[in-house]
Amino acid sequence: MATTIADNDRIVIVGGGIIGCLCAYYLRELGHRGAVTVLEPDPTYRFASTALSAASIRAQFATPVNVELSLFGIGFLRSVRELLHPETDIGLVxxxxxxxxxxxxxxxxxxxxxxxxxxxxxxxxxxxxxxxxxxxxxxxxxxxxxxxxxxGEGWFDAWALLQSARRAALERNVTIKTDAAEAFETRGDRVTSVVCASHDRLEADWFINAAGALSGQVSAMLGTSIPIAPRxxxxxxxxxxxxxxxxxxxxxxxxxxxxxxxxxxxxxxxxxxxxxxxxxxxxxxxxxxxxxxxxxxxxxxxxxxxxxxxxxxxxxxxEMNLFDHNGIVGPSTDLPNFFYATGFSGHGVMHSPGVARGVAERLRFGAYRSIDLTPLSVGRIERNEPLPESAIY
Ligand SMILES: Cc1cc2nc3c(=O)[nH]c(=O)nc-3n(C[C@H](O)[C@H](O)[C@H](O)COP(=O)(O)OP(=O)(O)OC[C@H]3O[C@@H](n4cnc5c(N)ncnc54)[C@H](O)[C@@H]3O)c2cc1C
Structure with missing residues (x-):
């Protein structure tokens, strides 16, 4: 199957936290014109990790890809007004x-x-x-x-960042549907549709699992297991x-x-x-x-x-990755049109811009361009080759 999207392909993103909203934003920024739908059951984000986080950013990681994601993240946060919306105020310190x-x-x-x-x-x-x-x-x-x-290190208002990312996605003709994924349908090695809690059924060409602490549950709907648990x-x-x-x-x-x-x-x-x-x-x-x-x-x-x-x-x-405390990013091995963007184990807000940009690049161009995120691919788990991050708190 194609490894890059066609211009009119439909994309469903499961989860409208900071990862999901920024994936939608970057898909548009990189020129994708087909329908992009974000499924988010709770527009108040009462239990979303993004809203409950300590909203801090550091470059002091032990894994090179995490340092690169932080450096990308701070650049994004410093320019957030130009990138997302001129009224955005995330109070970066x-x-x-x-x-x-x-x-x-x-x-x-x-x-x-x-x-x-x-x-x-x-x-x-x-x-x-x-x-x-x-x-x-x-x-x-x-x-x-x-x-x-x-x-390049400090803290900010993650709620303001999330609201601004959501607004930027909506302004770019992304649909944010108040609904939850409950099941998926497949044909061969392709996911073809998602069935929602409302019983609506959305067909799409590509799917992104950005359901945060519940992303293990979302993958389980497809009979695949990723080692992500809510802690x-x-x-x-x-x-x-x-x-x-x-x-x-x-x-x-x-x-x-x-x-x-x-x-x-x-x-x-x-x-x-x-x-x-x-x-x-x-x-x-x-x-x-x-x-x-x-x-x-x-x-x-x-x-x-x-x-x-x-x-x-x-x-x-x-959204704790019990395998090695690092994110899982990129296509599933068995279902290549189903992408992961999850498992950041306490550093997902700071890394959301780099991860979302990477996911959008991987879809649009078939390869990462800004930061090579292949070290975070799910294959390492299947091969039992952990990429351990020791600097976790
Ligand atoms: C106490 C705490 C402190 C933290 N401190 C920091 C920090 O200082 N710096 C940092 O970078 N990170 C921090 N983190 C981690 C960070 O909050 C997460 O890594 C990040 O918010 C993940 O973003 P997300 O969009 O994947 O998850 P979320 O914000 O949780 O969004 C996922 C969304 O998916 C939705 N969803 C779930 N199931 C479904 C479904 N079936 N269908 C559709 N949607 C679904 C949920 O409603 C949710 O809104 C902290 C986390 C916590 C809990």
Missing amino acids: ENGYLILADEAAAAPRRQALAMQRSLGADIEEMDPAAVRARFPWLNVDDIAFATFGRT KRTVFHFKAPVDAAGMPMLFDRSGAWMRPEGDGFIGGIQPHIDDDFDAHDDFEPHHELFHETLWPLLAQRVPALEELRLLSAWAGHY
Whole structure:
């Protein structure tokens, strides 16, 4: 079958979060003229990961393709008004990530740093004295090494980005249908149509699975299995007597993180592996995690946080790739007109522009042009060749 789309081919994108909306946007930007329909059951995005994320961007990854996607992402975010809409305001703050390490982690981190810099990331290595001088509120007693993103790292408003991407897609004659995929029909190795919750049946030539934490479920409708599961992550919002001016996103060596948000801070940490199971419909914040784990760790790192006041908490789902914590992008092996754009395991908002552009390029031109996303293809899972991302939080 054809590996590129004809101009009038119909495309259905399952999932209208940031990945789905930007795939639609880039298909139009690259000149696709056929019908593009995004299926999104919930226009309020109440449970969408994009709306519940910490909306931060970093170039400090251990896998080269992730660094490239972040560099593409920051370029997109900086130019979002020209690219999506002149009224877009995503409030991008480039205060950097400060990632702390002990001696044991220093060697692999230095190796990753060299790779990040070779790809153009603006990351500085700091010794404990330099960290103390620049961030005097930080306890660096047990720190051997730190890296800091001078530019190209920070945070933004993911809700505003999503709304703007959705608007940009609609303005480019994309249909966003309030409906859910419930089943697919196939003929030979082609997916031919999707059957919706409304019982509507949409025929199409190409399909993209951008259903986020539920993309494993969507693939299962086709009898194919991808190792993506919804894993709950809680974000805590608190106030504390710490001067947030110029404060970066802080990643402690324990895995605890925090950054300024509004007139306070947000922070979080992965749950213990025994508490990290498939979340299904569970969006209840993991409250014990704050008192038992996060607060003690953060207060050890930032002593002024002993006086912290918890304001609120929310939980969302990572679309966790249980195989290697990296995205799955590109065509399915068995059904080549069914594409994946999922599995980003906590870094999907920052990587959405590069991933969406890549998916649109792969469809339009039959090959990636901006960033080679073949390392993220599903084939690695079938061959049991993980592309592990160690820098996950
Ligand atoms: C607490 C938390 C913090 C995070 N922090 C960051 C961060 O700092 N930086 C970062 O880059 N990433 C972060 N992430 C990850 C990021 O939010 C996701 O990787 C990203 O939002 C994925 O985008 P998406 O469009 O695939 O998913 P979503 O935004 O979840 O969109 C998927 C959509 O698919 C729809 N859908 C589901 N099933 C169907 C179906 N059957 N038919 C049709 N539609 C369907 C859903 O309704 C949903 O709207 C965080 C995530 C969480 C939970």
